[in-house]
Amino acid sequence: MKYRIAVVATLAVAGTGSVLAQAKDPTIAGIEKYREMLGDDNPAELYEARGEILWKMKAGPKNASLEKCDLGLGPGVVKGAYVQTPRYFADAGRVMDIETRINWCRTSLQGFSEADVRKRPFGSADKPSEIEDLVTYVVTASKGMKVNVPTSHPKEVEAYELGEAMFHFRAGPYDFSCASCHGESGKRIRLQDLPNLTTTADARRAYIGWPAYRVSTSRVHTMQWRINDCFRQQRFPEPKYMSEAVDALITYMAQTANGAEYKGPALKR
Amino acid sequence: MADPMKIRAQLKGDVAEIRVLMGHAMETGQRKDAAGKTIPPHFIQSLTVEVGGKKVVEGQVGTSVSRNPVFGFKVKGAKAGDKVVVSWVDNKGDKRTDEAAVA
Numbered sequence: 001m002k003y004r005i006a007v008v009a010t011l012a013v014a015g016t017g018s019v020l021a022q023a024k025d026p027t028i029a030g031i032e033k034y035r036e037m038l039g040d041d042n043p044a045e046l047y048e049a050r051g052e053i054l055w056k057m058k059a060g061p062k063n064a065s066l067e068k069c070d071l072g073l074g075p076g077v078v079k080g081a082y083v084q085t086p087r088y089f090a091d092a093g094r095v096m097d098i099e100t101r102i103n104w105c106r107t108s109l110q111g112f113s114e115a116d117v118r119k120r121p122f123g124s125a126d127k128p129s130e131i132e133d134l135v136t137y138v139v140t141a142s143k144g145m146k147v148n149v150p151t152s153h154p155k156e157v158e159a160y161e162l163g164e165a166m167f168h169f170r171a172g173p174y175d176f177s178c179a180s181c182h183g184e185s186g187k188r189i190r191l192q193d194l195p196n197l198t199t200t201a202d203a204r205r206a207y208i209g210w211p212a213y214r215v216s217t218s219r220v221h222t223m224q225w226r227i228n229d230c231f232r233q234q235r236f237p238e239p240k241y242m243s244e245a246v247d248a249l250i251t252y253m254a255q256t257a258n259g260a261e262y263k264g265p266a267l268k269r
Numbered sequence: 270m271a272d273p274m275k276i277r278a279q280l281k282g283d284v285a286e287i288r289v290l291m292g293h294a295m296e297t298g299q300r301k302d303a304a305g306k307t308i309p310p311h312f313i314q315s316l317t318v319e320v321g322g323k324k325v326v327e328g329q330v331g332t333s334v335s336r337n338p339v340f341g342f343k344v345k346g347a348k349a350g351d352k353v354v355v356s357w358v359d360n361k362g363d364k365r366t367d368e369a370a371v372a
Contacts (some may be wrong), residue, residue: 041277041288043290043291043292043337043339045275046275046290046337049272049273049275076353126294213330215335218336264343
């Protein structure tokens with residue numbers, strides 16, 4: 001009975017929610033219950049375990065591990081690094097998200113070529129890519145920490161502004177922009193709620209759940225993949241992996257989500 | 270060699286809640302690859318769980334179970350520090366055994 005009262009109270013607070021939003025509430029409650037039941041046992045942990053081994057293993061032409069990799073908090077500091085990216089890295093001269101940065105370390109420390117790290121960024125359920133394992137390991141180390149992406153460096157401001165502009169830029173055969181789906185509150189596609197990424201509340205809710213293990217594809221997807229897939233869904237040309245454009249969109253979203261508590265890799269449909 | 274399992278065993282009163290996450294392809298043998306060829310079946314066939322040296326679960330697992338499956342059990346009478354040993358064998362004869370302690 002208490003539970004029911006709580007639901008009513010939530011609706012009252014929501015207030016402005018449409019009739020439609022109220023009607024689908026039991027479904028959302030059901031989905032949330034399902035997620036809660038599965039929350040502790042995310043197969044992303046298997047990726048994390050492999051990623052930790054890869055992080056500490058000597059590899060590449062220079063036969064080095066990634067343990068000296070500077071993710072923004074100093075060489076070798078993994079804990080808390082994810083929630084402070086994307087950020088400007090002076091040694092690379094640009095803003096990088098976590099995946100771009102790990103790959104930067106693979107080229108600079110381990111001696112892999114740019115072509116090597118670009119060859120197979122997105123794996124399959126049968127054969128995950130190494131970067132997916134590494135990203136899962138690094139982001140999991142920031143579980144429970146506050147998203148605190150730096151916003152003061154001119155390049156970080158520039159990336160945010162570029163990301164925001166791209167987010168609203170309409171193009172392609174459908175005359176779509178990111179904002180077509182993610183620029184208004186209360187929208188959905190079938191039963192999927194679409195977060196309004198221009199608002200802090202929704203951006204936080206969305207940002208803390210990536211990277212994610214998707215049950216339907218049986219694998220972990222990174223944020224680079226997510227942006228790539230948004231481009232595909234809009235019928236845009238495929239964006240270049242780790243490009244400044246993709247990292248700018250991630251920067252826009254991350255800075256909007258600042259202050260959220262990062263939950264670690266999520267488990268999604 | 271298969272990925273190690275993740276085993277959690279937590280005591281609540283005198284009941285131990287055991288949850289096991291396994292990394293396995295769990296191919297049914299019904300799927301086809303991009304070239305149209307059937308992907309051969311590859312799935313966990315049997316599963317055993319021991320708590321404190323006593324066998325508490327002996328199970329048969331089939332193709333209806335998902336990739337990277339999670340199993341949960343509740344075991345009465347377990348004590349903190351009891352060793353939990355989980356093993357599986359798949360249809361190709363691959364095996365894996367991992368341990369954890371009840372916390």
